Amino acid sequence: MTDIMHDDRSAFAWAMSDVLTIARRNILALVRIPSSLVFAILQPIMFVLLFRYVFAGAIPVGANFGSYVNYLIPGILVQTTIFGAVGTAIGLAEDLQRGLIERFRALPMARMAVLAGRTVSDLARNILILLVITGIGFLVGFSPGGSFVAYLQASLLMLSFAYCLSWGFAYIGLAAPNSETAQAMTFPLIFPLTFASSIFVPLQSMPSWLQVFARNQPVSQTAEAVRGLMLGVPHGNATYISLAWALGALCLLGPLSTRVYKKVA
Amino acid sequence: MSTFAVEAHDIVRSFKDGEVQALKGVSLMVPRGEVFGLLGPNGSGKTTMVRILSTILAPNGGYATVDGFDVVKQPDAVRRRIGLAGQYATVDENLTGFENLRMIGSLNHLKKSYVISRANELLAQFGLSDAANRTTKGYSGGMRRRLDLAAALVAHPPILFLDEPTTGLDPQSRQDLWGIIENLVEGGTTVLLTTQYLEEADRLAKQLVVLNKGSIIAQGTSAELKAQLGTTVLALTFASTDDAARGLELVRELSDKPANVEGSLIELTLDNGPRAAADALRRLDGGGITVTGLNLREPSLDDVFLNLTGHKAEDEVPADVRPSRKAGK
Incomplete structure (x- = not known):
């Protein structure tokens, strides 16, 4: 019986297979309940419209950006991918709540696959949202001056950054008692990171004490890099700093979340 | 190979930094090829015991083996030999019945072709073929339990843990599930069953252990317990x-x-x-x-308790059953 039942693969190959199985399951859920995806897309659209048409006139930006819409869209894209990463916290908390994780823990699957599968499916979701918001950006007048390759690099950079953050949100999802609380718990974290940043407004407009935080925090660095690449304007070492933050977060938060997953009851 | 499918020795487990003593030194010897009943009211420690034996939870003290493998030191070997189904019927609501079984099959590292035929076989066996391609959100309670049990069986585990498999089910669904369990045991599967119902334990289990507040207060065959009881x-x-x-x-x-x-x-x-x-x-x-x-x-389980302890089974529920995480029941 063993012969027809079991497949002989290495532990690593099976771990990858487990990650894909979990990711596929999450993506199926996304397809089956499209409303969650619709709202995940609607929210950044609202932000685009709000800043593009309501606040734009009140926010002066440097001449090298051309217009505020060029300044804004790369920022909104970064914000959108970060908000997308919050889905990891919500999804994991939901699985815990429903007792599904309990079943997974009694299976001979790779321990990290539940977390990795979730971050992978959230990445896929983020790519889709990013494409839609990019389209919306062009519709409202975004005209980047950088090369196409630089544009792709910028997209890759923010997706990687958001992916690494996902592992941190996984930790929150595992620690929260339910999905509503998980979502609320991410708020005090992403609110200052996305708003006290160069996503919407130039740093020079902020009080000097806030500038110190805003200039050096990872989201601003990512926004600077993405904007610089897309528009073809100088952005110093922002790309490398952003990548360093992302890798650092992954190396620290990945093992941390996996450890919590093994323990959480 | 041990003659026992499951052995537990002096299992101790507490929650909330020792405030709640869920298990106070419980030992079990489950013989192969029969149903072993773990009987007790809510909060008696049944679920905690099952979670420890299925490697979900580590004990604070004592040791246990399943099919000869240590649940703490060789959890993956244990996981390859067990199936777990329970009162919470943890099926994925957004997947169809078939997709649920396919997912569990691939996470059990079975061959793709085998998983597909096995999933269809189980769906047919449990009367779920017609519902195979519907998402389980629309399933009735009885259908969920059957799918949950089917998921536990995908990999042909020699040992099955059933945690209150019929709690909350209507009489007909309960009868159906009992029939399924009896067939499994005829086929050689060992079943460790927890239940609050004396009737269920009586019908299915050869040997019984009665748990109360984390300790065993009686054990024996169902006939022996009944003789004690009147x-x-x-x-x-x-x-x-x-x-x-x-x-x-x-x-x-x-x-x-x-x-x-x-x-x-x-x-x-x-x-x-x-x-x-x-x-x-x-x-x-x-x-x-x-x-x-x-x-x-x-006589009901309450009567067993009255008889064994001189007082009624109390329904106090310590933080034993996956507490704050469960939505609803």
Whole structure:
């Protein structure tokens, strides 16, 4: 019986297979309940419209950006991918709540696959949202001056950054008692990171004490890099700093979340 | 190879930094190829025991083996030999019945082609073929339980843990599930079953352990436990608590087990129900006490507890069952 039942693969190959199985399951859920995806897309659209048409006139930006819409869209894209990463916290908390994780823990699957599968499916979701918001950006007048390759690099950079953050949100999802609380718990974290940043407004407009935080925090660095690449304007070492933050977060938060997953009851 | 499918020695587990003692040194020896019943009220530690044996939770003390493998040191070997299904019927609501089984099959590292045929086979066996391609959100409680059990069986585990598999099910679904479990055992599977229902344990389990507040208070075959218990419970209702108290004096000696008194209700455990009932009525009538209600029934788990501990099974629930995480029941 063993012969027809079991497949002989290495532990690593099976771990990858487990990650894909979990990711596929999450993506199926996304397809089956499209409303969650619709709202995940609607929210950044609202932000685009709000800043593009309501606040734009009140926010002066440097001449090298051309217009505020060029300044804004790369920022909104970064914000959108970060908000997308919050889905990891919500999804994991939901699985815990429903007792599904309990079943997974009694299976001979790779321990990290539940977390990795979730971050992978959230990445896929983020790519889709990013494409839609990019389209919306062009519709409202975004005209980047950088090369196409630089544009792709910028997209890759923010997706990687958001992916690494996902592992941190996984930790929150595992620690929260339910999905509503998980979502609320991410708020005090992403609110200052996305708003006290160069996503919407130039740093020079902020009080000097806030500038110190805003200039050096990872989201601003990512926004600077993405904007610089897309528009073809100088952005110093922002790309490398952003990548360093992302890798650092992954190396620290990945093992941390996996450890919590093994323990959480 | 051990003659026992599951062995547990002095398992201790507490929650909330030792505040709640869920298991206080529980030992079990589950023979192969039969149903072993773990009986107890809510909060007695049944679920905690199952979670420890299925490697979900580590014990604070003691050790356990499943199919000869240590649950703490060799969890993956244990996981390859067990199936787990329970009262929470943890199926994925957003997947169809078939997709649920396929997912569990691939996470069990089975061949793709095998998983597909096995999933279809199980769906047919459990009467779910028609619902195979519907998401389980629309399944009834009984259908979910059957799918949950099917998921536990995808990889043909020799040992099955069933945590209150029929709690909350209607009588027909319960009968169906019992039939399925009996078939599995005929096919050689070992089943560790937890239940609150004496009837269920009686029907399925050869051997029983009764848990109360994290300790074993009785064990043996179901016949042995029943013999200890008597066969019938006589419930008498009176017009007032005064009448009940005076009535108790008259009928107490009909049973050698402690009587249960609640307000104007008296319950006696008897070996020969009908004759003892007639006897009780004669005595009460002779004493001039009116009986307003009379009922003869099979002993319940409560009666077992009353008999074993002298008090009713308390329904206090320590943080034993996946506490704050569960939405609803």
